Amino acid sequence: AILPILCYPDPRLHKVAKPVEAVDDRVRSILDDMLATMYDANGIGLAATQVDIHERIVVIDVSEERDQPMVLINPEIIWYSDEKVVGDEGCLSVPGIYDGVERSTQVHVRATDRDGQSRVIEADGLLAVCVQHELDHLLGKVFVEYLSPLKRNRIKTKLLKQKKTEERA
Ligand SMILES: O=C(O)C[C@@H](Cc1ccccc1)C(=O)SCC(=O)c1ccccc1
Numbered sequence: 376a377i378l379p380i381l382c383y384p385d386p387r388l389h390k391v392a393k394p395v396e397a398v399d400d401r402v403r404s405i406l407d408d409m410l411a412t413m414y415d416a417n418g419i420g421l422a423a424t425q426v427d428i429h430e431r432i433v434v435i436d437v438s439e440e441r442d443q444p445m446v447l448i449n450p451e452i453i454w455y456s457d458e459k460v461v462g463d464e465g466c467l468s469v470p471g472i473y474d475g476v477e478r479s480t481q482v483h484v485r486a487t488d489r490d491g492q493s494r495v496i497e498a499d500g501l502l503a504v505c506v507q508h509e510l511d512h513l514l515g516k517v518f519v520e521y522l523s524p525l526k527r528n529r530i531k532t533k534l535l536k537q538k539k540t541e542e543r544a
């Protein structure tokens with residue numbers, strides 16, 4: 376099913392996700408819904424927090440063909456490169472806003488996949504950026520929090536105004 380994506384500044388986006396106890400059919404069903412929702416929204420990643428499910432689950436697909444889904448259950452970054460880069464980021468919970476965020480260029484992530492197997496993924500490029508962005512979501516952090524308070528307030532005002540016009544429409 377396509378799930379509704381929470382929109383900033385919804386307070387639920389700041390809840391901290393809990394670890395998944397067991398990779399069972401309930402979790403696999405959440406994974407399928409999150410992947411459907413991510414592809415429908417044309418995103419390259421989605422964290423469970425964004426669909427109001429507060430468990431440590433992330434899906435990612437950074438492939439051109441949109442046919443290489445990645446599932447990260449209970450992900451943790453076990454190594455960050457010292458080298459960092461500022462890249463333009465967007466967020467499905469902050470529609471229409473793109474701005475520069477500094478991230479490590481490479482990260483190593485330990486995560487469990489849909490079969491319950493634990494793996495370490497060595498990520499670079501857009502995948503490294505996306506992993507860091509998604510894991511922030513699981514900690515209740517949205518990328519606009521890296522921006523200046525002035526920019527963040529302008530974004531809040533803009534999105535709240537958008538929401539009002541949507542409700543009236
Ligand atoms: O809100 C999300 O987690 C999804 C987000 C992931 C992300 C994109 C870009 C940089 C970091 C994290 C998106 O997919 S935003 C929309 C999008 O499709 C996109 C934006 C910029 C570059 C590539 C894709």
Ligand SMILES: [Zn+2]
Binds near residue numbers: 518
């Ligand atoms: Zn996001």
